[in-house]
Amino acid sequence: MKKLILALAFVPALVFASEGGYRLDHAPIVPTDQLSLQAGAKTFVNYCLNCHGAQFMRYNRLTDLGLTEAQIRDNLVLTDAKVGDTMKVALTAKDGKAMFGAAPPDLTVVGRSRGADWLYTYLRTFYRDEKSPTGWNNAAFPSVAMPHVLWTMQGERSLQVVEDEEHHGAAEYKWTQLTPGTQNEVQYDTTVRDLVNFLVYMGEPSAVNRKRLGVVALFFLGILFIFAYALKKEYWKDVH
Ligand code: HEC
Missing domain, CATH: 1.20.5 (Single alpha-helices involved in coiled-coils or other helix-helix interfaces)
Structure with missing residues (x-):
């Protein structure tokens, strides 16, 4: 009986640990908010499309977001792609693997595979880690091969994980801001919210x-x- 109680006491800790151990924040996205989607699309083409493609998404489909084709061509097509092309990436999977140790996956349907809350948490929990090859690590995706590409906005942070003996290993996370970014916390959360809104939209336009x-x-x-x-x-x- 004692063993059973002990085993049960560990169940929440195990469930907790299964998602990289980090509690996910709720993503406050509004799928009908076109301004938010437009802002997210802009961040996506500027900061993500260098490494990740979205090969099932065509630029001209973004008229969904309340943009004209001319606006899309002028603001969102940063490569020599045509407005009717899909969002391809120049980086091949092989080069990506050689460069980062893991190929950056296509992000068209990542909103469905990972879910909004995971993405919202992931993009806000990068921290400095000298032991990692990129100099970055992530609380939601431990030992991730992706560097923190939005760090100029969020600034650099460090993370200290304190094991909590009383609660059977459930950890406490202590964040420290090392250098400021160009955005404060509220602004950065908004940037990521819009980006996640766009990623979710792409998964099911x-x-x-x-x-x-x-x-x-x-x-x-x-x-x-x-x-x-x-x-x-x-x-x-x-x-x-
Ligand atoms: C410098 C290249 C690079 C850039 C730029 C980049 N990523 Fe990544 N990303 C990677 C690599 C490499 C991985 C694979 C990580 C791994 O498997 O450890 C990855 C993984 C991911 C994953 C996890 C996918 C999964 O389901 O496992 C997500 C989500 C993601 N990136 C989102 C983004 C977003 C959003 C942006 C733009 C803000 C972005 N990435 C910009 C290189 C990049």
């Missing part, structure tokens, strides 16, 4: 429209039901 259509369809079904019911009453009124 029609999600907002699909949900809107669903509501319209249900509305019409409701109307149809009223007519069908009235008709049924009309047909049966002489039978009884």
